[in-house]
Amino acid sequence: MSDQAILRITREIKQIQQGTDLSLAVAYEDSDIRNVQALVVGPPDTPYEFGFFEFSIKFPKDYPASPPHVKAMTTNGGRCRFNPNIYASGKVCLSILGTWRGESGEQWSSAQGLESVLISIQSLMSSNPYENEPGYENCTDKQHKKDMELYVSKIRHETLRIAVIQPLEDSLGIQPDGTVTAKADEWAGETADEDHLINEDRTPFQPFNDLRKRRFLWYYDSYMQTISKAEKEVKVKDKFSNMPFECHANSMDGHFNYPELKKRMQFIRETIAAETQKWAIEGLAAKEQEVGIAANLQRQHEQIVEDLKKNFTIDLAIANGNPFVWELTYFGKPMTHLDGGVFKIEISLSPRFPDEQPRVFVRTPLYHHRVSKDDGILCYFPRRTDEMRYHVEAIMDALEEESPPYDPRTTVHPEAAKLFWGSAEDRKKYNRALRRSVENSVEEIYA
Template sequence: MSDQAILRITREIKQIQQGADMAFAVDYEESDIRNVRAVILGPPDTPYQFGFYEFTIKFGKDYPTSPPTVRAVTTNGGACRFGPNLYAGGKVCLSILGTWNGERGEQWSSAQGLESVLISIQSLMSSNPYENEPGYENAKSESDRDNMVQYNHKICHETIRIAVIQPLEMALDILPDGTMRTPNGKPSDDDDMSEDEAPGYDNPFIDLRKRRLLWYYEAYTELIDRELTDSGSVTASKRPFHRMPFESGGNTMDGHFDYPELSRRLALVRQKIMEETENWRVQGLQAHKDELGIAVNLQRQYEQIVENLKGHKNYSIELSLVGGNPFLWKVTYFGRPTTPLEGGIIKARIHLSPRFPEEQPRVFLETPLSHVRVSKEGVLCYFPRKIEEMRNHVESIVAALEEDDPPYDPRTTVNHEASKLFWGSLDDRKKYKRTLRRDVERSVEDAFD
């Protein structure tokens, strides 16, 4: 491969890593940048919603003349076909990859690149994937309409089980029955995943999955409740999946529905992530005591931010270390005039990992706030541009809280009740503002109790 091709791949990776599109995440092998791993977030309002679908992408010597080779990793150990174009064996059936004979103009060209590939794969995760199977695009019969519904239900179930819960159980050493894995952390005979799929094996997206689960936890639980109530007997526990006409020869999505069990496993995963977050504090205190480099670095960053706030006479933020621990920061935000939180006193805690910045901070509000960016559990959804700089994290936290008119995006609005009001009718929007205003006023009362 030429130096020019290597430079192009490097540029394409950086564009995605530094871009604002939170639907994609990429990483590469340090020893060979041609070997890339990617995560595609399942699009909202589809049966793939908020699933984390992993792919391996290998660039050949003749790139960009020829497309890269792409393999789906989220397959439950080669046992699950996640759509007409996403095979159980890992094949991604797509014209621009040369794995499907598409229409003229749909083939690969050297003007395309890594982002084009990810966008094209994401387009396969549609609201009605049944129609993606050749010969079924215009299916109109009653049996086909029933199949469409049944197909969506089982993809939805397996998205939560395989693309959300299962990888996190592996990363957290939890077995499906709720017991803990053996100390060596290797997959046991009871695990469906291959080592390639297991996030515990040098997978670069473990932290992303954990943070996003805290953001989307309410979305997952609401989806489970909706599937149980709205779908009735279709998703009744232990009911076998309906096999589609095009599923055969080991290239299937077989199994049965068990949403109560998924609900239990999901709650346990969240509990373990919260326990891990709390344990950062203990690990951090020890790192501080031992004067490890990360502790010294965070202490220095904290002192520089505090000094900078004083120099700019910024009275809207007050920072302190809880118990002198540089891994646990307390933020007190004083709502500035003309912002939605004007006059409020909002308190939050920033939990930092001893492995920062590889593991990113997790921010929890102590002040109850009916805000589109704050989950019911108090988790703040925010986006720092420079993940290694705590100053940028603090600024991004304030920006998320002060945002007056955020664009509609289900991936960033993590409080569903607040979101329905904010993007509902004019009266709903007024109710949102009244509710938020009440929370702001109570924040002052609580601060002086």
């Protein structure tokens, strides 16, 4: 592969990594930039909603004259076909990839690139994926319409099971019997030797583990809403219906069991919470053993505190001398909806920061579309992920922003989001609920 091709691939990867599209992520091992792993987050309001779909992408030697080779990896071990155009074998049928016949102008050209490939894949994940099957436009009878509904129904179930639950259970070491493997615990506890914080000989390249965990916490309430609604529509053990275009070894077979999915979702959340608590224990050990990341975070904290001396809306402290647990007290700005409020915010940091990103919890109850209802998980977006000052800035921005653009991928409190972006009367209800939580925050702090 030419140097020019490698430079182009590098530029395309960087463009996605530094972009604002929350539904795309890419990564590669330093040893070979031609082999890329990509994650496509299922679009809202589709049966693929907030699923984590992984793809392996290999660039040919003559790239960009020829398109990259793409293989779907989220297939339940080659047993699940997620779309008429995404086979159980991993084949992705798209004219842009040269794997499907297309109309004139739909074929690959050197002007296209990695991002256009991922967007094309994402476009397959529609609200009615049945329409991707050739001949769909001729399907007018009632049976085909019923098939469309049944197809959407089983994709919704398998998205939760295969594209959300399974990869998270794998990364957390959760076994089918509900136990957590010692291997996962041992890996989480390695802080004494910085060389072991990333050990490629022991762990396979899995660049999206942390992203999945953070997004799971964001979307947990949405997942549970989906389950609650869907389990009223199907019975446990009802079998999936086969579609006319499905065949042996290239289908989506199985049965519904939403109560089981709900149970597994809840345990994943509990396991992530336990992992977060373990970070604090690891952090103290790292401080005592004088691991570099502990001293680095201590210095970052001191610098941020110095920079905040003239900012009277924020007080930042380290909890119990542990540089991996930061306590932020936020005083609501005058002339805003948060005016008069006092909010305690906990920032939990991993000994593997920035490879693992902070988890931020608003501990004082706050009715806010960026704050999850039960756990107080905050959804925020730092301009840079490798320095904590950008995280602190982004936390404030998330709380204070009064007119953000609508994006369901950034809302973690579905009920609040519905009111916030609803009618004028809905917005009034949202503001009243927000103000009540602001008024209650003072009582909460001084109780």
